[in-house]
Amino acid sequence: MKRKVFGLILLGLGAFMLVVGVMTTVWAPGQLKKLPLDVNTTTHLDGVVKKLDPATGELVENPVKVQSISKVDSDASDDSTAVWVSTACVVIDIDDAPDCVDGDDPRLVSATTDVFATDRVTAEAVPDFKGLPDDAVPHEGLVNKWPFDTQKKDYTYWDGTVGEALPAIYDREESFQGVDCYVYKIAIADAPIEIAEGINGTYDQQIEIWVEPITGAIQQQKQDQQRYLDDGTPVLDLKVGFTEEQQKTFADDAKTNLSGLRLLLFWVPLIGFIVGGLCVVAAILILLSARRGGGGGSAPAKHELAGAAN
Structure with missing residues (x-):
């Protein structure tokens, strides 16, 4: 259960970082490269x-x-x-x-x-x-x-x-x-x-x-x-x-x-895509692992109950 919660949190963080990467790539240049x-x-x-x-x-x-x-x-x-x-x-x-x-x-x-x-x-x-x-x-x-x-x-x-x-x-x-x-x-x-x-x-x-x-x-x-x-x-x-x-x-x-433009238009999207991608991949692996672990643990429990009934 804890692994599943951690995986969901990691998935949310990854999605957020990917959105940051997309926004700073697609939307931010039009706002930053504009006379204030x-x-x-x-x-x-x-x-x-x-x-x-x-x-x-x-x-x-x-x-x-x-x-x-x-x-x-x-x-x-x-x-x-x-x-x-x-x-x-x-x-x-x-x-x-x-x-x-x-x-x-x-x-x-x-x-x-x-x-x-x-x-x-x-x-x-x-x-x-x-x-x-x-x-x-x-x-x-x-x-x-x-x-x-x-x-x-x-x-x-x-x-x-x-x-x-x-x-x-x-x-x-x-x-x-x-x-x-x-x-x-x-x-x-x-x-x-x-x-x-x-x-x-x-x-x-x-x-x-x-x-x-x-x-x-x-x-x-x-x-x-x-x-x-x-x-x-x-x-x-x-x-x-x-x-x-x-x-x-x-x-x-x-x-x-x-320096400010380089940070916002290069480093922020780069970090967003890399960290976001890694978080999503890790979250998927953790969730799949948690699902397999949960499924494997249910069969023995049923077997023991069946044995007790006999």
Whole structure:
């Protein structure tokens, strides 16, 4: 009787472990490889900027820092689409400048706000999403991350300055801060833009982006940007990339996230199937043994009773 109870318990445990294995294989990937709705990320970049001094007509070089804040508006988002509010502030880093300054401060290079929507799995922009405000600029392509399970292929990447998605060309695979990454390059040349209100010009940009391919998280982004008046006069030359501290933070986050995904999507189902299978097999053997043992013990008892009657 005890063996039968133990076998049933073992059978239940095995069935449970097999269900865990199936769930983490079939259901979990779709839930884990999906952008959460509580994202609120601040990214810091630094570098140098050469900005036109109207008084002298010369470019003046200074250190520069950039603060970019990207936050998901969970109320405006839904199960498949995330609405983002993204702000970026570029400040000349002199006189103990804060991360952002007001419009009257001469250290301000630019300050922008962008609202857009992306698919929570593919990271592609969703230009007509119902949760966007009426004045939101329709976006195309990737905007602020790559898709889960990024491929070694070309994508299109949104550039807000020119207002269109441009080819992001796969270049190479490379380890960055201990994280395996795919590297993509974006090149923009002589793109017509508005330098300032009512002033037209052109725009060049070289961008290099390191992407952790399983999560699609950007690990490093370098930008080399120039802006010119229509007559060819340079007005801005900006070279920035993630700060060293930011690179380390993103690398640590990537390693943590990858370890969690590996545990839940590989080890948990593997253990579930192996342990579950072993438990079921052992339970069946125990139950069969208990059944044979119980059947063998009943005949002698009947024989003894029959002998007593004689």
